[in-house]
Amino acid sequence: MPQDLPGLYFDPDKNRYFPIKGRIPGSSSKPKPLPPQNPVSSPTQVPSKPKKDTKISKLLQCRELHGKIVEFSDRNGSFQEECKKKLASKPKIWKYQDVEKDADSSLALMNITVETPEGQCAANALLTGGMNGSLSLYDVGDIGQHFSNGFNTAAEFVWPEQDDSGTDQSLKDIWKFNGTTLVLPSSISSISIPRKEYFGADKNSSVLQRALITTLGSDISGGALYTLDLANPVVLSSNAADIGRLRKHVSLNCTIWGAEISQTGHKAVVGTSLGATLVDLESGASETLCRSMSDVLSVQFIQSGNVALCGLRKGAIVTVDVRQRQRHLARHSFVHPSDNSKRPGQKTTKKFVLRGNIQPSCTVYMPSSICCLASLQMYDQYFLASSMDGSINLYDHRLTKRGPVQSYEGHVNSHSHIQLATDASERFLMSGGEDCKVRIWSIRSGEMLFEEKLSSYVPVAACWRGSTEPISKQQSSEEFLGAQTHSWDAWLGSAEGLLRMQFRL
DSSP, rough: OOOTTTTTEEEEETTEEOOOOOOOOOOOOOOOOOOOOTTTTSSOOOOOOTTTTTTTTHHHHHHHHOOOOOOOOOOOOHHHHHHHHHTTTEEEEEOTTTTTTTTSSEEEEEEEEETTTTEEEEEEEEEEEEETTTEEEEEEEGGGGGGSSSEEEEEEEEESSSSOOOOTTTTTOOEEEEEEEEESOEEEEEEEEEEETTTTTTTTSOOEEEEEEOOOOOOSOOOEEEEESSSSSSEEEEESSSGGGGEEEEOOOOEEEEEEEEETSEEEEEEEEEEEEEEEETOEEEEEEEEEEEEEEEEEETTTTTTTEEEEETTEEEEHHHHOOOSOEEEEEEEEEEESSSSSOOOOOEEEEEEEEOOOOGEEEEEOOEEEEEOOOSSTTTEEETTSSSSSSEEEEOOOGGGOOOOOTTTOOOOOOOEEOOOOSSOEEEOTTTSEEEEEEEETTTTTEEEEEOSSSSHHHEEEOOOOOOOOTOHHHHHHHTTTTSSEEEEEEEETTTEOOOOOO
């Protein structure tokens, strides 16, 4: 009988020994436990991959160990992008309930110059428009609290309900000065400022500092187009109506649904119940861009103001070249595909006619009336569009026939004219819904980062301003996070009042 040798076993058929490599098939014996290792000499444990809800401290740890690319269980992501997503998903929110009639139509954030007894200084201002026609200017920084004229609007901290971050909740009040409110003949339908001003343009640049305001119109008269001069300083120590520097450019015998001012501030495209109109803000001259029996509910400039997008009530988004002037508008027939058929899965078609210098090959169709358009300035071929059935899509102007590039799920809408808002870095998209919830998505990935009901009314107006400063590769983690603790500021308006969202650690 062969002897048992340690680490070997004897095969009687082959009459030889074989080394034991792991557990022998059919054997019931348990392997001997390994002797305990010296903890000093044990290798460093590799940290597990972070999850989507990982805290920033965990992301910092992964960055120090693995560099700027963070590996998740289902994807890889940039450390900077993931930190920004985390900040966007955890805002601090305040509510202002004494301004419910001032901000239930449109909002715009801007930089203005104010005249103080000590001299001129820069200030952060919020221009609000109401359905009652009121146009108001608020200081949302710390300038107004040093003056006795005007009134202070206190803030109520509403989210998160349990805030243990040590946030100072008493420094979020806003200030409206005497003489900075006007009441226009009809409801404010839109407020627009040059996008270069929105992105923090230099005050000495060629961009004109002006705000474009449109009124909806009424049974007595049509809508009107105004500009508010922001180049001259606002004198806060005076009771005079500085906001009264409002200039009326043109009145139209129709409803004005919205307008956008060009990047240079010299012209504007206006969406009306009769089509789209181009207005020269220097001379006041206007010309028809597009004539339609379907209302143009939203308009946007793209490609440095050479092309305008027009969103129709019929659900189509048409592209109009604003450089070519035509005495006679060309006639175009369109066929809108629709799923509103009595038989499930069967599509019907809707025919409609437009006149203008339109590019039919670039037409986009959405399931319902176009609610809002938002062009992306950093990627001038991309634009966001929402329709009144709750759809929100991202399109590439060069590839419109292929459908949307990205879709954003979860939005709720059936008929309301709800605005979209993007931060200045164009990483995030925000909108209110008919379920009174506020939602934030990542524009690139389509991931919903925030969803919360903060009001009893639909937040229809929105604006957002964020930091656009690039982050250096040599910047440390602490410097990067410290740079993000300011300048992330978003506002939403509803019939209940104003909501202020701030994104910081």
